[in-house]
Amino acid sequence: MSRRSLFVAGLQSAGVPNxxxxxxxxxxxxxxxxxxxxxxxxxVVAPELHLMALPPLLEDEGAPEARAxxxxxxxxxxxxxxxxxxxxxxVPGSVYEQADEGIYNTAxxxxxxxxxxxxxxxxxxxxxxxxxxxxxxxxxxxxxxIGRLGLAICHDGVFPEVFRQLAWDGAEAIxxxxxxxxxxxxxxxxxxxxxxxxxQVFLVNVNAAAPVGNGRSVVVDPEGTVLYxxxxxxxxxxxxxxxDAVTLVRExxxxxxxxxxxxxxxxxxxxxxxxxxxxxxxxxxxRPA
Numbered sequence: 001m002s003r004r005s006l007f008v009a010g011l012q013s014a015g016v017p018n019x020x021x022x023x024x025x026x027x028x029x030x031x032x033x034x035x036x037x038x039x040x041x042x043x044v045v046a047p048e049l050h051l052m053a054l055p056p057l058l059e060d061e062g063a064p065e066a067r068a069x070x071x072x073x074x075x076x077x078x079x080x081x082x083x084x085x086x087x088x089x090x091v092p093g094s095v096y097e098q099a100d101e102g103i104y105n106t107a108x109x110x111x112x113x114x115x116x117x118x119x120x121x122x123x124x125x126x127x128x129x130x131x132x133x134x135x136x137x138x139x140x141x142x143x144x145x146i147g148r149l150g151l152a153i154c155h156d157g158v159f160p161e162v163f164r165q166l167a168w169d170g171a172e173a174i175x176x177x178x179x180x181x182x183x184x185x186x187x188x189x190x191x192x193x194x195x196x197x198x199x200q201v202f203l204v205n206v207n208a209a210a211p212v213g214n215g216r217s218v219v220v221d222p223e224g225t226v227l228y229x230x231x232x233x234x235x236x237x238x239x240x241x242x243x244d245a246v247t248l249v250r251e252x253x254x255x256x257x258x259x260x261x262x263x264x265x266x267x268x269x270x271x272x273x274x275x276x277x278x279x280x281x282x283x284x285x286x287r288p289a
Contacts, residue, residue, distance in 0.1 A: 004146050004243035006173070008043045009034050010206035012217045012235040013050065020053040020067060024075075027051065027092060028082055034236065035086040041238075042143075043089040047208040048154050048179035049105065050093035051075070056211040057181060064132055068098035071106055076116050084114030089143065093177050093206075094122065094153055102133045107151050107177055109141050117141050122153040123162060130155075138165045147243035150201075152176040157188060157205075163195040167261065168283050172246040173202035181213050189218055189229070197224030200250050200261055202241045209234045222249040262286070 011030055015023035031044050052067045069075045075095065083090040090110040097106035097119070105122040121135025140150040150166030152174055157163075166174055174195070180188060185207070196203040203220040207213045207230075215232035219239040230237050253259040265282040272278075 006043055006143065006146055006241040006243070007038070007041050008045060008175075008204055008239045008241055009038055009041050010045045010204060010217055010237035010239070011047070011050075012206060012209045012215055012230050012233075012237055013046065014209045014212040014234065015050055015053050017055045017212060018053055020051060023053040024051055024078070031082055031086055031088065031090065035088055038238070041088065043091065043175075045091045045175055045177065045204065045206045046093035047206050047213065048094050048107075048177040049096070050177075050179075050208065052096055054179070054212060064096045064103045068096035068103045071095065071097045071108070071119055072116055076108065076110075079108065080110050080114040080116060083110035083112060087112045091151075091175055091177065096132065097121070099133075104135060105130065105132045105153060106135075107153055109151070118151075120151040120153070122156060124156050124159050126155040138162055138169065140166055140169055140171045147172045147246075150174040154178040154180060157191045157195060160195065160198070163199050163201070167199040167201055170284070171201060172243050173204070173241050174199075176203060176205040178205055178207040178217075179213055180207050181211075185214050185216055189216065189226070192218055193220050193224045193226060196220040196222060197254060198260060200246060200254065202239075202243075202246060204237075204239055204241065206237065222246045223254045 034041055034044055079092055094105050094107040097104045107120045109117045111117045118139055118141045120139035123135045125132050125134055140148055142148050148170045150171030192203055192205050200222045206217045207215055209215050210232045215230050217230040217237045219227045221227055265286040
């Protein structure tokens with residue numbers, strides 16, 4: 001019986017600042033090159049707001065309004081065609097999504113058949129600097145025969161409720177796209193390790209490269225160990241996400257010791273949790289003793 005695994009390539013890139021068309025062209029070239037060069041690659045991930053082609057040092061004034069696109073729309077059609085042509089799963093970062101009520105920071109997921117499988121609106125924009133509307137639900141997607149993945153965007157990472165809900169919904173791995181150019185990147189990596197460990201999930205966090213971001217994309221295993229940390233410049237971060245390793249860690253415990261989710265399912269419902277509206281509910285499909 002083959003292992004449940006996913007070969008992921010993260011494009012730690014700056015794109016072409018202030019030129020969305022050139023950035024899209026570049027992304028297409030890079031994805032096609034990865035499809036032909038990396039044997040067995042299955043999923044390609046780009047950073048947060050990559051296709052919006054933001055300049056260095058945070059978003060420029062008026063950027064969301066000037067660069068927002070409809071979802072679905074012409075951009076998603078082109079990205080879907082790219083996924084279909086290459087036969088890859090594609091998370092091309094996030095975009096400014098123009099909705100009737102305003103603008104969201106929205107991550108997109110395309111299947112190898114070119115379908116826009118799902119989209120996720122960032123629940124916790126980086127306030128007060130990021131002025132988009134907050135999303136209202138966490139989102140995951142299934143890769144048949146492999147496993148379930150969750151989605152997160154940058155500042156979501158410091159809100160543990162997002163990652164716990166994704167794990168509760170069945171995610172065994174989480175793709176987190178980021179755009180961090182600031183001095184808190186080191187702390188973001190600490191938080192990424194904590195989120196992976198306490199939820200016993202793989203975490204692939206892809207940040208923008210210099211000069212738009214400061215890089216340091218990371219791959220973290222379900223025991224919180226950093227398997228790889230990138231530098232600051234343009235780089236392709238590869239990761240073999242082992243879903244069976246997640247199952248083993250959850251069944252036998254992190255480091256063979258700690259089975260946090262299993263214990264939470266057994267005893268969490270005994271706790272008063274007024275901030276969550278009452279009591280913990282065991283995960284769907286879990287078998288509390």
